[in-house]
Each structure stands twice: as structure tokens, then as C-alpha cells.
Amino acid sequence: MNTKSPVNQKRIFVSLDTTAISKGSNKIAAHISHLLSEETEICATLVRNGSRGMFWLEPLVEIETPLGRVAYGPVTEKDVVDIITAESLNGITDHPLCLGLTEELPWMKSQQRLTFARVGLIDPIDVDSYISHQGFDGLKNALTQTPQEIVSQIKDSGLRGRGGAAFPTGIKWQTVLDTPDQQKYIVCNADEGDSGTFADRMLMEGDPLVLIEGMIIAGIAVGATQGYIYLRSEYPQAHKILNQAIAQAKTAGYLGKNICDSQHSFELEVRLGAGAYICGEETSLLESLEGKRGLVRAKPPLPAIEGLFGQPTVVNNVISLASVPIILSRGSEYYRDFGIGRSRGTLPIQLAGNVARAGLLELAFGISLKELLNDYAGGCKTKKPIRSVQVGGPLGAYLPASQWDTQLDYEAFSKIGAVLGHGGIVVFDDSVNMAAQARFAMEFCVVESCGKCTPCRIGSVRGVEVIDKIIEADANSDQKQQSRILLHDLCDTMEFGSLCAMGGMTPFPVRSAINYFPEDFGFSATGQPSDKQSANEECDK
Amino acid sequence: MSAITSADIDKINDILQKNKTLPGAMLPILHAIQDELGFVPDESVPMIASALNQSRAEVHGVISFYHHFLTKKPGQHQISICRAESCQSMGSGALESKIKQRLKLDYHQTSADGQYSLSPVYCLGNCACSPAIRINDDIHGEMTMEKFENLLDSMVTFNLELK
Ligand SMILES: Cc1cc2nc3c(=O)[nH]c(=O)nc-3n(C[C@H](O)[C@H](O)[C@H](O)COP(=O)(O)O)c2cc1C
Ligand code: SF4
Ligand code: FES
Numbered sequence: 001m002n003t004k005s006p007v008n009q010k011r012i013f014v015s016l017d018t019t020a021i022s023k024g025s026n027k028i029a030a031h032i033s034h035l036l037s038e039e040t041e042i043c044a045t046l047v048r049n050g051s052r053g054m055f056w057l058e059p060l061v062e063i064e065t066p067l068g069r070v071a072y073g074p075v076t077e078k079d080v081v082d083i084i085t086a087e088s089l090n091g092i093t094d095h096p097l098c099l100g101l102t103e104e105l106p107w108m109k110s111q112q113r114l115t116f117a118r119v120g121l122i123d124p125i126d127v128d129s130y131i132s133h134q135g136f137d138g139l140k141n142a143l144t145q146t147p148q149e150i151v152s153q154i155k156d157s158g159l160r161g162r163g164g165a166a167f168p169t170g171i172k173w174q175t176v177l178d179t180p181d182q183q184k185y186i187v188c189n190a191d192e193g194d195s196g197t198f199a200d201r202m203l204m205e206g207d208p209l210v211l212i213e214g215m216i217i218a219g220i221a222v223g224a225t226q227g228y229i230y231l232r233s234e235y236p237q238a239h240k241i242l243n244q245a246i247a248q249a250k251t252a253g254y255l256g257k258n259i260c261d262s263q264h265s266f267e268l269e270v271r272l273g274a275g276a277y278i279c280g281e282e283t284s285l286l287e288s289l290e291g292k293r294g295l296v297r298a299k300p301p302l303p304a305i306e307g308l309f310g311q312p313t314v315v316n317n318v319i320s321l322a323s324v325p326i327i328l329s330r331g332s333e334y335y336r337d338f339g340i341g342r343s344r345g346t347l348p349i350q351l352a353g354n355v356a357r358a359g360l361l362e363l364a365f366g367i368s369l370k371e372l373l374n375d376y377a378g379g380c381k382t383k384k385p386i387r388s389v390q391v392g393g394p395l396g397a398y399l400p401a402s403q404w405d406t407q408l409d410y411e412a413f414s415k416i417g418a419v420l421g422h423g424g425i426v427v428f429d430d431s432v433n434m435a436a437q438a439r440f441a442m443e444f445c446v447v448e449s450c451g452k453c454t455p456c457r458i459g460s461v462r463g464v465e466v467i468d469k470i471i472e473a474d475a476n477s478d479q480k481q482q483s484r485i486l487l488h489d490l491c492d493t494m495e496f497g498s499l500c501a502m503g504g505m506t507p508f509p510v511r512s513a514i515n516y517f518p519e520d521f522g523f524s525a526t527g528q529p530s531d532k533q534s535a536n537e538e539c540d541k
Numbered sequence: 542m543s544a545i546t547s548a549d550i551d552k553i554n555d556i557l558q559k560n561k562t563l564p565g566a567m568l569p570i571l572h573a574i575q576d577e578l579g580f581v582p583d584e585s586v587p588m589i590a591s592a593l594n595q596s597r598a599e600v601h602g603v604i605s606f607y608h609h610f611l612t613k614k615p616g617q618h619q620i621s622i623c624r625a626e627s628c629q630s631m632g633s634g635a636l637e638s639k640i641k642q643r644l645k646l647d648y649h650q651t652s653a654d655g656q657y658s659l660s661p662v663y664c665l666g667n668c669a670c671s672p673a674i675r676i677n678d679d680i681h682g683e684m685t686m687e688k689f690e691n692l693l694d695s696m697v698t699f700n701l702e703l704k
Pocket of ligand 1: 160161162163164165166167169189190191192193194277278279280281282283315316317318320321500501502
């Protein structure tokens, strides 16, 4: 994997990303490497890179040519011999799968790739390749600054947590910096449990060193010498790549004692979760890291003051931490200039579910849902009309067409009773039954509740029952109306009586489903659409 | 109750020796045991408890909290079907019923011949290729019954090769 190419030798790229592999990229890679060992005229080396995020084109093969990288995809094993030729190493060919220059593809060209700048471009575990693409520039700058200067830059950049709650990262860091202690921790939340999201995974598989760099900078900024990446166990490939990257970074002197000959030290370890969605909630995560059941802790105390093993701890999402290096290397203003309102910088957007073009794109905040669904996703994969989209994971609202003009912006989403969350967008065609989706939201809460508080633990069980009653009752019957009222009361109880956003936000998908799609529950569309959708942007803060 | 061998006990002791001084050693230990033996046998509970200075109830409480840890030996091929929303949008509900029928298994069951076990999972991060399933450490996307049959065939071949 870590093959250094001799000078002048062309490189051929095939992704090692989980989704690319699920579409057969390992087989293509094996085929190509066999071909390269047989065909002596074709002088090239195979590099396994992250994915460019255009999953409908995976397995994508990229060939380095004098014109730039030329893309072919989706490639099958039988295409390999026709694609890997002496001619294709020299430029664009007329092979039917040839897509032209990768960077010129509309999907790539229109993006603002700041955090994902190197994902898909480089060999993820090759430190030299990372450095030759501006890697560790941010760290170099950080090493010349005081902790307060670093924290101030993060504040000025406007970066807000990408894990869902959108809390300003710089303010969190300031609290940890201002809490004096011998031992502090940086914890990366890589639990990425939301359906429809894979940005963390793609980044960890495609450019783990940028996450490592972000964590080292965070350590220097707040005075922490130990970092943990809490990775969900559902990500075996990311696990492997992270461990390889950490080993490489250590060998190259970026982790361990006296980083880059400075007085700073930082150790980093990956810890695996064990299939509990709630462990993505930061205090549950800390309990889990301490070796306990993942029961959510009451706040205060904030983890920034009493976090892991009772010590001051920064808990940040993968993307938040991976956005730090570019802020330090290009400056806070550069980053802040992207975006709108209070949503500064860029968001890795994940288009998932029933879409023609599923994948990841990184854009400045401000694009509308409609543009994403039409221009990028290209409508449904099933070629049917889109009926509903769920944004922000299982605790996010379902949105009908009337809401698709909403811009991607934390405040705009909160205004319509929705959340942007981790930027995942799941698309459903017109065969979806929204009553079933509402029921699932409650069911998911039953399965994943940590059990600490009653509104969530018992409320969700009741929620499933009540939704069943609504579905089963005859139209216009008293029972149906009463069950609907009961459901709304239950949602209120869960929203206001739960300790964390698991119970507190499960009402979001439920209420939006019944309000926007009452006909799926057997109510007339002209029913009472007035049920309150409260704005709830920082529910777990 | 599972019968585990004395070699297994040695392995567990080895894991405990290596990991017990880690900060927050519980999960790394449980993972290591499950990676080694395929599950976390009941016999290991008192061993872990004494190595970590905790009660058996505490150890048991942790194991039972996490969906990932198994207390019984799973099938040789552990099949997980993604039940989360993105996969639902691409028909995972129907796929799930068909796979259950095909394997004659419900969730959390293992086939009598010890070949397959079936479990639900909530998102594999493969939502760009829904519906997704996981078989041991391999993730497969855009799953259909036809593809699933092919995967089953390849598992049978794999078993024959092993014999
Ligand atoms: C039920 C629940 C699940 C969560 N899951 C995740 C997750 O998988 N990844 C994540 O980064 N944040 C998750 N969060 C948010 C975290 O609690 C926390 O806000 C985040 O890790 C802070 O990092 P950030 O400020 O960089 O976003 C979850 C919150 C809740 C209530
Ligand atoms: S709301 Fe649910 S998940 Fe959150 S603390 Fe209460 S019981 Fe646990
Ligand atoms: S929802 Fe099934 S892989 Fe994400």
C-alpha cells in the first residue's frame, strides 16, 4: 500500500475506502497489480487512495497522465486490460468508461474542499505524500504560537462542532485551556452512528493524518498530552488505516515525546466502541472510554471541566478536529470567509439513500436542499419522485418538498424545527410510508436508549404502541384522534423531560412525519398542521 | 453455558495480563477476548472482574450494555443487516425478511450447524450503496437477494476449501 514510486513512474489510483471496496475496488486493484507485474511495457505503480466521494462511479480508477489524473468508472474486472494501456498513461482516451480529468468533473469542480482537500488524492498512510500536500503546515504554525493564540484563531474562524450540536469549538477549547490540571485529554468522537452519514469514515480512511494533526494541535492548544479516538466497531477498515497512520506518524516524529523537536508531547490511541448508538453522545462516550456502561452523565459538570477520568477534556467530532489544520495553516479569516450567517466555513454533505448520485461533497454553508437534491443527487435512484428527505440522522426531521428551499445553515434549519446535524441527507421516493418511518424513530429510541431516564426509556416504548394504534384505528374514529393527541403529549414529555437529545429529539422525526405527511397515518391532509415544532439546535449542550 | 478449553483460559489470562493496566481497560479487554474466541464466554467474567478489581455484576453489566459483545459462540459467518433509514429507503425491509426466510433465522440466532448467525445493525457507513450488509469484516452494498445467494455460495466454497 505504501509503495514509493520511483521517479517518473506513473501512478494508478484505486480506492481502499469501505464503500469503494463494497463495490469491488479490491478486486480491481488486485487485477491491476497483476497486470502491471506481467506487462513490462506499462510502467506504473498502484496506489490505494481514499475515495473522491463519487460513489456511483466506484470502483473508480484514476491514471496519472501528463495532463493530470484521468478517471475511469465504474470499472469492472473485464475492463481492466482495456483501460490500463500505454496509451492511457499518456492522456485522455476514447474508452467508453473514460470520464476525463477527475478535477474537471462537475461534482469535483464545484466544491470547496478544505477539510477534504487531500481525501482521494493521496496515499492515506504515507507521511511524505501528506507533507507534500501541505500536510503538517498547520502544526508547524501552531508550534510557533502560544496556546491562547491557537485557541483564539479557532474562535475567530467561527468553526462550530460538526458532530451535530454545532457548539463553537474555540469556546470549548478555551474552557479546557482555562482549567488548570496536570492531565488533560483530547477525545475524538468517531462514533458516527447517524444513518446517512459517512464523512468521518471517509476522512479517516482517506486522510487520517489530517485528523491526527488536528488532535496534536488541539493538545498543544489546551495543554493535553493524551488523545483517544473513540471509533465505532462498525468501521473495521477505518480502524486498520488509523492504526497504520498513527504508527507512521510516530515513526516520523509527529507523535510521542518532543514532537518535531519541540517541548510538546502527544500520545494517541484508537479505542473501539461496541455497537451502542448512545455512545456517540459525548458523556456516554466518556463513560464507555472509562470502561463502563454508556450511561449519559448529567451536565454540569461539562466534559471540558470534568471529562475523561474526571479530567478536563476536549471532545470533538472527527470533522471538527480535521478542520483545525487548515485554519492554522491558512488563517482563521480564510476559513471564516466561507459560509453564511453564523454557519462559517464548509460542511461535508453526504447524499445517501435513494439517490441517483450518492456521495460526499464539501461546500460552503448556504446551498439549498433543492439544489443538492436536483443538481447533485440527480433525483431518486429508482427514478421516482422524491417524497421526503431526512436530514441530520435518525433524530432529524423529515422534510417535504415545501421545505426544500431551506439553506444549509444551522439557524435556518432550527427555524423550521429541523437539524443539520452531521450533514447527512437521506432521500426517500414516493413509495415511502411515513407512518412506518415515525414508528421506526420510536423503535430506534427503544433499542438505543441508555435507559437512564424515564421519558426516553418508557416514552419510546409507549410511542411505538401509540403509533401502532393510530395506524390501526379506523379513519375519523375517536380512538384515532385521541391517539394522535396522546402522541403529541408524549413527544412533549420526551422533548422536555429527557436528559439528552436521544429522548429529547426522537420527537423531531415523529412530529415532522405526522405533520407533513398526515395522509400516511390515515388523517386528511387538511388536518391540524399546527403542532408545534420547537427549535432545538443545541439540545444536548 | 459454553464449554471452553484450558487453552482458551490461557488466552484470556494472557489478554488480561497485557491489558489490565490500560486506563479504561474494560472495553479493550472485552474486544480482545471476543476477537480471539469469537465471543465473551461466561467463564471469563470472574477472571475479568478479579483482574480489574470489579464485581462480576459490573463486568456483566458492561457486557450486556453493548450490542457488539456476544455471550454465546456465533456462527462462522456473522451476517448483519443494516436496519437504518438510508438502507430502508432502498428496500432493506423486504431484503431483511427474505434473508431471514432464506437462512431460517431470526435476529440474534445462530444456525444449528454453526454456519451462520444473524444480527441487526444500525448503519454501516455504507449509505451511499444502500442496502448494506456486513459479513464478518466485509461490507457489501447495493444488496439484492441474487447477490446474497452468490455470497452464500462463496461461503459454502470457502467451507469446502477449509475441509
Ligand atoms: C444520541 C446522540 C448521539 C450522538 N452521536 C454523535 C456521533 O456519533 N458523533 C459525534 O461527533 N457527535 C455525536 N453526538 C454529539 C456529541 O454529544 C457531541 O456534541 C460532539 O461529540 C461534540 O463534538 P463537536 O463539538 O466537534 O461536534 C451525539 C449526540 C447525541 C445526543
Ligand atoms: S434521553 Fe435516553 S439516552 Fe439520553 S440519558 Fe435519557 S435515557 Fe439515556
Ligand atoms: S443506513 Fe445502512 S449503511 Fe448507513
